Amino acid sequence: MTNFRSILVRLIVLCAVAVQPACAATPPNQSGTAMLMTEKQVFTTTQFETYGGEIIPEVKVGWESYGKLNDAKDNVILITHYFSGNSHAAGRYHEDDAEPGYWDAIIGPGKAIDTNKFFVISVDSLVNLSAYDPNVVTTGPATMNPETGKPYGLSFPMVTIRDFVNVQKRVLESLGISSLHAVAGPSMGSMQAQEWAATYPDWVPRMVAVIPAAQADAWTTAALEQWALPVRLDKHWNNGDYTRDNPPKDGLVAALMSITLQALHPDFFNQQGKALGYTPQEKGPLEDIHATHSIINWLRSRAEDRADLMDANHLLYLVRANQLFVAGYRGSLQEGLKNVKAKTLYLPAETDLLLMPYMAEAPHSILKSQGKNTQLSYLKGALGHLEGVADIKQKAQLLRRFLNDETE
Amino acid sequence: MTNFRSILVRLIVLCAVAVQPACAATPPNQSGTAMLMTEKQVFTTTQFETYGGEIIPEVKVGWESYGKLNDAKDNVILITHYFSGNSHAAGRYHEDDAEPGYWDAIIGPGKAIDTNKFFVISVDSLVNLSAYDPNVVTTGPATMNPETGKPYGLSFPMVTIRDFVNVQKRVLESLGISSLHAVAGPSMGSMQAQEWAATYPDWVPRMVAVIPAAQADAWTTAALEQWALPVRLDKHWNNGDYTRDNPPKDGLVAALMSITLQALHPDFFNQQGKALGYTPQEKGPLEDIHATHSIINWLRSRAEDRADLMDANHLLYLVRANQLFVAGYRGSLQEGLKNVKAKTLYLPAETDLLLMPYMAEAPHSILKSQGKNTQLSYLKGALGHLEGVADIKQKAQLLRRFLNDETE
Numbered sequence: 149m150t151n152f153r154s155i156l157v158r159l160i161v162l163c164a165v166a167v168q169p170a171c172a173a174t175p176p177n178q179s180g181t182a183m184l185m186t187e188k189q190v191f192t193t194t195q196f197e198t199y200g201g202e203i204i205p206e207v208k209v210g211w212e213s214y215g216k217l218n219d220a221k222d223n224v225i226l227i228t229h230y231f232s233g234n235s236h237a238a239g240r241y242h243e244d245d246a247e248p249g250y251w252d253a254i255i256g257p258g259k260a261i262d263t264n265k266f267f268v269i270s271v272d273s274l275v276n277l278s279a280y281d282p283n284v285v286t287t288g289p290a291t292m293n294p295e296t297g298k299p300y301g302l303s304f305p306m307v308t309i310r311d312f313v314n315v316q317k318r319v320l321e322s323l324g325i326s327s328l329h330a331v332a333g334p335s336m337g338s339m340q341a342q343e344w345a346a347t348y349p350d351w352v353p354r355m356v357a358v359i360p361a362a363q364a365d366a367w368t369t370a371a372l373e374q375w376a377l378p379v380r381l382d383k384h385w386n387n388g389d390y391t392r393d394n395p396p397k398d399g400l401v402a403a404l405m406s407i408t409l410q411a412l413h414p415d416f417f418n419q420q421g422k423a424l425g426y427t428p429q430e431k432g433p434l435e436d437i438h439a440t441h442s443i444i445n446w447l448r449s450r451a452e453d454r455a456d457l458m459d460a461n462h463l464l465y466l467v468r469a470n471q472l473f474v475a476g477y478r479g480s481l482q483e484g485l486k487n488v489k490a491k492t493l494y495l496p497a498e499t500d501l502l503l504m505p506y507m508a509e510a511p512h513s514i515l516k517s518q519g520k521n522t523q524l525s526y527l528k529g530a531l532g533h534l535e536g537v538a539d540i541k542q543k544a545q546l547l548r549r550f551l552n553d554e555t556e
Numbered sequence: 557m558t559n560f561r562s563i564l565v566r567l568i569v570l571c572a573v574a575v576q577p578a579c580a581a582t583p584p585n586q587s588g589t590a591m592l593m594t595e596k597q598v599f600t601t602t603q604f605e606t607y608g609g610e611i612i613p614e615v616k617v618g619w620e621s622y623g624k625l626n627d628a629k630d631n632v633i634l635i636t637h638y639f640s641g642n643s644h645a646a647g648r649y650h651e652d653d654a655e656p657g658y659w660d661a662i663i664g665p666g667k668a669i670d671t672n673k674f675f676v677i678s679v680d681s682l683v684n685l686s687a688y689d690p691n692v693v694t695t696g697p698a699t700m701n702p703e704t705g706k707p708y709g710l711s712f713p714m715v716t717i718r719d720f721v722n723v724q725k726r727v728l729e730s731l732g733i734s735s736l737h738a739v740a741g742p743s744m745g746s747m748q749a750q751e752w753a754a755t756y757p758d759w760v761p762r763m764v765a766v767i768p769a770a771q772a773d774a775w776t777t778a779a780l781e782q783w784a785l786p787v788r789l790d791k792h793w794n795n796g797d798y799t800r801d802n803p804p805k806d807g808l809v810a811a812l813m814s815i816t817l818q819a820l821h822p823d824f825f826n827q828q829g830k831a832l833g834y835t836p837q838e839k840g841p842l843e844d845i846h847a848t849h850s851i852i853n854w855l856r857s858r859a860e861d862r863a864d865l866m867d868a869n870h871l872l873y874l875v876r877a878n879q880l881f882v883a884g885y886r887g888s889l890q891e892g893l894k895n896v897k898a899k900t901l902y903l904p905a906e907t908d909l910l911l912m913p914y915m916a917e918a919p920h921s922i923l924k925s926q927g928k929n930t931q932l933s934y935l936k937g938a939l940g941h942l943e944g945v946a947d948i949k950q951k952a953q954l955l956r957r958f959l960n961d962e963t964e
Binding site: 364369377378382383421427428433436444471472479504 | 781842
């Protein structure tokens, strides 16, 4: 392997592991433009009523923005984040941050989502997986219940993608914003983007759904359940009643191992195996049932590194929010998409094994049959689902044209 | 859905659940030929040395046969079984058995693997998953250790696909057999078939690998680990030290749910969701984090039904045997396949997501590059990995010609 290739592989691996990559990001100060800086802000709202009809007394979420809100407040692009992500979509908090936000390759001055022109904003989800990340502000089972002085745990109300959207709407309204130029997001972010277009059509003239799902079909619901099961099996989970000192870490680590595996594709994963010197005939696992192959040790150690900032109950709530999703929440996808006014752009990844291209083709074809303006284009490459996060730059031109209403 | 279609779906579902289907089986006494009957027999051998160099004092395994061994003892076809299967490859034990063996569609009088001509034999694997199935005889962690009077548990030596093959070889030798007409098997059975061809080339003139893997690549090893993780998390697993009265059933059930899911394809799985009336917006899971969607309840209840006859430690050993596999065990697949003399037939399934077609294309292309006689043909259909078990009849003609050395 050449040195360049080895660096490339290391970078891609970094992306794959963190599910928060920025491979294609411009290195600081090398592009000639100023480094994009951002900071996490906090939004608080009270008496938030969930889709299920329950009240959360106080909701706090973090948000970030890039670029400037114009006087007409009509240059807003909302970015909605993926399952294990947060509102750090682009830029850096400090000049020496190792990596910028996950979509930095397409968000910034002069980039596809041009912050010289647009005010780009993103909001941490409810029940965000990274409940203990100092750069994430979220409300969920790990939040102190003001009534008891203890974490909500499983007494936290069930929340849905609709609720994520409704929190975002309150953030936007608090800034005096009453419509968007566009909404765009990958994976779980695509659910939020489609939910925006379906439920608040007057807000959304343009919607971009990357590595998307317009609903959780039976297959997706079952795939998601594989992430919940190990948490529930961990004896430290204790039916959701645990402290941060004694969390169900093994269960959470097992879930994260599955998430990383399912977000990738064999083509890439086996390249990583090669880099590790993986071989089926490794001595340790042949001699000891407690030992595992190098590739498993690698998966586990990356998951362990991430697990400390994450919360197991939040994972369960996030899985459930995804399982309950159908754009529009009107019984069927056909009904749910009926009110969409946005022109839409679907970007599935050809090698995606988690949300396969059929998940994008279905809403695209429904919207088409409803006479709406919709486009679909496939991300290429060996990264699987992660193409939509780590390798989004390949669609920069298409995105730019879509957002600027330029014809092909 | 028409009535016929509903019956068809029910049949396919049965297959999917049991991973032991016989959809295409001839109904008893309707084909005009006699019903194929079989019975489980038991083979015992002592001082069995494993690939890892350990000794198992006594090995007992079950086996079945169909058709008659000829005087020359040169009409033998060995069938090697899949992960959750056993030696019940065809026929029935009793006339009123609900289902025949899993490959009954192609094994029997006048069928592709013609029992009027061939003596077809199959052997229960070591560490067979169904340790408590009255129709399975196996040796593994659940077996009584004669030295302690207690189950071996994790003190049982690690075993490999090579060891499964070596036990089969002893069974065959005990019958005076010293070569095969062919060896054939699906999935884990394909590993055994290829191992036979690679390690005992003089025994094997013909080898058929269905939904195959010639080695556990990094991806496969990680996918398999997802089945082991829930077992290890179950508090009743207790580091492998449990009794049959108090087994790690929840962990085993979670593993079986993953296995069923991964062995299928969304096309089929979502059809099953439809049959159940699955919708993302189900009321139970919206209201209660402990409730789950209909499709999850279905997956779980099928897994629960099966788990009582299975052993969790056996699952871990079986996972490990698969993870350690590379045909020939000579460091690389190229080396491992060097000694193969058999003409070979690879039958991957187009929609397989567990062992994707590239897993068949790799050994096929290596064998080709080594100047050997090898063919590859794709199973079609929506069942995913299960095509190679539930829907093997579609390759009956090809199999017949291959076994009879007829040209295309």
